[in-house]
Structure formats: structure tokens, C-alpha cells
Amino acid sequence: MTSDAKQPAVVEATGARRAFSPQGVKIWGIFGLLVAICLFTAISNHRFLRFGNIENLVHRTALIGILSVGAAFVIITGGIDLSIGSLVCLVGVLLPYLLVEHSWPVPLALVAVLGLSVAIGIAHGLLITKMRLQPFVVTLCGLLLYRGIARGLTGDQSQGFGVGFKSLRAIATSKLPIFGSQPGVFHLPATALILIVIAVVAAIFLNKTIYGRYLLALGNNPEAAKYSGINVDRTTIMAYVVCSTLAGIGGMLYVLDVNAAQPSDFGNFYELYAIAAAVLGGCSLRGGEGSITGVVIGAAVMVVLKNTINLVFPQYENMEFAIIGGVILIGVIVDELARRFVTARREAARQNKTNPPG
């Protein structure tokens, strides 16, 4: 009897049945939503499937995906980071500001903005763990601070590269000829490669290293994690550093991509997009669960939805937020129903096994 009760967890973790674990169900659910939206858009506007558009979508997903993976790390610990968008703004403004206005050498400017992002992550982590401030409060102050600093530093003037720094901007704007360099074939946006590297490293870290397991354990039950000897403070700080660093990398890529940052609105709401992508992708705001694959697909859903509105319903463009909000809500509801269904069926199967009918 006792061994039976433990059995399912072990079985699920192995082989084909893994796809039907609660996390697996979530990933398939969100993937289904993505496919449904893509199918609908492709049927409604045949230009959706043009390589140019797919390249745009992959590129946009990569940018928001990088932020979302960062958000997922803090959400998995049961925390939250509301400062992502403002940090994107600060880094996005600082990079052209240092390079163009102050003529810093490129490597120095890159190191400076990345160093700043790491430092901000450490500061968030220390305030949350050592000062015992709530993550919501700390990062809310960050949200206000970083945008305010970006605006004050630049006197509200938009910071851009103009027509310069083409080779640096290539990091975010170039497309790789993976299927040959002739026009008309699919080119992989360089940003996609960056996301893939980040996502693979993050997934391995989360699932295959002891620190990743600490992170999940911490989110599941901070008390238990503490008593099992996990250095809770260090693990939490690490999650915020990962999040801020990825926000910094995202901010760099965004400004290199769009060529300029307006201190007043650059990166506005991006933290909420990142959090929504993470939640869509199977992260629980209660902490302890989440998968990198799901988060990246979640980011893709957000991106494709906006594209769908622009391609199919341009006249409803001003309802963009409502449509995105509605679809996320439907996605989360469907996901919850599916999870309940699977759990109920498994429970029934277990009941049958313990008390065979007849």
C-alpha cells in the first residue's frame, strides 16, 4: 500500500509517461494554444506564413522570451520582479548614451551595462533576503527608480545610434543564412540563437543541477528548503541576479534592434508581458513549478497574438490589451481544467488498481 502511493511520481518521471506529468500537460496545452492561434491566423491571412513574417515573429519571441526566462527564475522561487521593463529602459537608454554621447569604447559600455544589471540583481536579492523586504515592494521601487534615473540622466531625450554602430547592432538585427544565403529562404534571426543558448543553459541549470533543484524546492516550501540545509538566501539572490541580468541583456538587444530608446516609454509593461509569458508557460506565482520550454512558448503566444491582431483585425488594434488578456485567461482556464481532468483520471486509475472492481 505505502509503496503504491509513492509509485506514480516515479513512473511519471521516466520515459513516455513524462509527457503526461502535470508540467508536461501544461506545456502541451500552451503549445496547443499557440498552434491554434497560428492556424487561425494563417487561414485568415495567407501572408502570415511568409518567411519575412515568421522571421519577425521568431525575432520578437526571442526578445520577450529572454525577459520571460528571467522572470520565470524569480517566479519559481515564489518571488516577483516588477522592475524588468524599467531595467530594459535603463540599459536601453544607457547603451547609446554611453556609446554616442560619451564615446565610450564598445566593450567597456557593454561591460558597464551588464555589470549594472548584475549589480541591480544583487541589490534586489540582498534587500529581499537580508533586509526581509517583500519582492513586490523592492522591485516596484526598482520599477520607479530605474525609469526615473533613465529619464533624469538623459533629460527625457531619446537616445539612439542614428546611422552608426551597424556592426554592433548586427548582434540583434542580423539574420543567419542557415538554409543558404539566397533571398526568399528562411533566415534565422541572430536573437533566436541567443534565446536558444539562454534557454538551453537555463533548462539544464533548472533541471539537471543541484542549484536548480534548490530553486524549485525553495519555491515549493521555503521552510522545508531551509531545514534541509539549502542556503535559501544565496539561492534567492541568485534568482534575482539571473532575472536582472537577462533583463539587461534583453534591454541591450531591444535597443540594438529598434535603434533608439525613449526614456519615457521604452520597455513599458514589459515586466507584465514577461510575467504573463511565464504564467502561460506553466509557472505558478505560488512558486515551485515552471519549465523553460513552456515559458518560451508562452512568450511566442504573446507575440503571435499581437501579430494576429495586426494582420487579421487591424480595425480592433486599440483592443489589443483586451484580446491578449482574454486569450491568456482562456489559456489558463483551459490549462486548469485539463490539469483537473488528468488528475481525476489518474486518481480514478489508482483507485481501480487498489480496489479492483468485481
Added chain:
Amino acid sequence: MIRAFARSAIVLAFLAIPLRAQAQATPGYAFVTNGVADFWNHAEAGAKRAGKDLNAEVTVIMPSSMTDQTRKIEDLLTRGTDGIAISAIDPANQGDILNKAAAETILISHDSDAPQTNRQVYIGMDNYDAGLLCGRTLRKAMPEGGSVMIFIGRMDQDNAKRRHRGFVDGLFDRKSDPARNDVPSDELKSDDGKFTVLGTMTDQFDRAKAKANVEDTVTRHPDIAGMVGLFEYNPPLILEALDRTGKLGKVKVMGFDENSATLQGIKDGTVVATVVQNPYQYGYKSISVLNELHKGNKSVIPTNKFIDIPARVIDSSNVDAFQKELQDEVSNK
């Protein structure tokens, strides 16, 4: 099972939204603004009216930021369009996407020009001239001079910068110099010592903040003599805040654009005057020029590539006639 059902329900829900006919024989044009405002509703009315008159399909797009504007142009190009009229948020740095649009379809600019790009023509007014008009009108209304605060949505777009420069030059009655670049946040004094510009407060289109800016100004400078709101929604919020702080009528308020509260203020005597653009004509003219260019008629482009739709001063003498003109525009949509 449940999942499959729910999934098809989502698809059905989507299909229930009325679909626009895919194939279109009529040309389709896009009118892209730089934000959301009543001002743009008049432009939309003009653009839609032109679409009806010329039998063209007009899509009006109001993006929320420069990144959003860039993304929406990309998607417009994917969707396919016969022409785009745009008020670019940061033309100096949007060269790539604007030139891409110019290469793939007809691109013209309205409201705020993008002179460094391959746009074919600019339709609008010179914001420096309009600012100058605004500054001179307020100067005339304040014969004994005084201190003035400037309220504006944001300073990082070209039309805002030029309008701001024009206003200060007009108020200070100094030589026209569109190239002069005062630091907007600094306190500025006129050469004759009569006028002081205390500063320039921005609000990023956040109306609550715009109003708080005015209230804080009254707190900090109780003796302030003049205020100017350079974006459409600023003057009404100046009136609201002055009313709340008991200063209504004691401060000379100069407006910009034709918000109905601003016009009412002119009638009530709480607003000196307002300088109006003609957004309806921006919309109408943009679409008709796009339509001519689409037909291959390049003669609509003047040699200086600038189709002027000049600004006017609206004060108590002509406010009634102007209001009627506005009503007619919207009812003809």
C-alpha cells in the same frame, strides 16, 4: 477530450469575430499616428472621410510607443498595403524601418516629419511656426510680463521640440532661430527681462500626472502669471488644476489644439487663445495624396516636399465659427 473540445471552442470564438473580406479590389491605405488622443480622432475622421470619397479602405493605427510603432509598421508591410502615412515618433532613429516601408510601398509623413528618410512628402504644419504664433499670442496677452510654465506630453519627438522652441522664441520676442536649443528643463529669461520661463514639465501622456504637474507648479510658484499647454490634452488639465487650486482666471492660460474644454475656456474667458492645427485635413490630405501617388500621379508633390496646412489662432472672436467647423467634420465622417 476536454482539451480538444476547449481548443476548438477557442478557435470558434475567434471565428465568431466578424472577418474582414480578404480579397480587396479597392486600394488600402494606413494612417499611423504617434499615440492615442482626441486630436487623432479628428485626423481619423478626415482619413476615413477621404477613404469614403475616394473608395479606398483606410486603416487607422494608434501605437503606444516607438517600439510598438515599429512593430506595427512591420506587420503592416507583411499584411500588404498600398501606402502609409505616418507621424513617426523618433524619425532620426527609425530610418531603417521607415526606409524599408518606403521601399515596399508608398510612404509619406504627416504631423511630424521624417526628413532624413525616403518619405515622399510631408503633410502638416511647421511646428516651429505654430509655436512662435502661440508664444507671440501669449506675449500680447501679458503686457506686463511675468513667469510662465510650459506643460507638454513629452519632449523627445521632433514636433514637440520645434513647437517648444518656437513658443519660447515667440514669448521672448527674440529672433527666429529654429536651430537654437535651450535645455528644456532650465529656467529661461527673456532679453528684455520681462518674461521668465520657469521650466518645462512632461507627463508621457499620463493625464493624472499632467494635472499633478500643474497643481505642483501652483504650489511652488503661487505668483505664476502664465501657463501654456502644448499638447492637446494639457490646456484642459491646466484649467482643471487651476480650478481646484482657486487660481482659475488669475493665470493667463494659452492653449494648443482644439480640445472642447479648451474652446469652452476661450468662451468663458479662462483661456487667452489656442493655436490649432488641422488634424482633420492631415487625415484627409494624407489619404488623398496617397491615392494620387498610388495612381502614379507624382505632380501632387511640391518641389520642397512640404504640403503646408498652416496653424491658426482661435480666440474669443472666432471660437464659435471654429466649433461649428469641427462639428461638421465629425458628422461628415
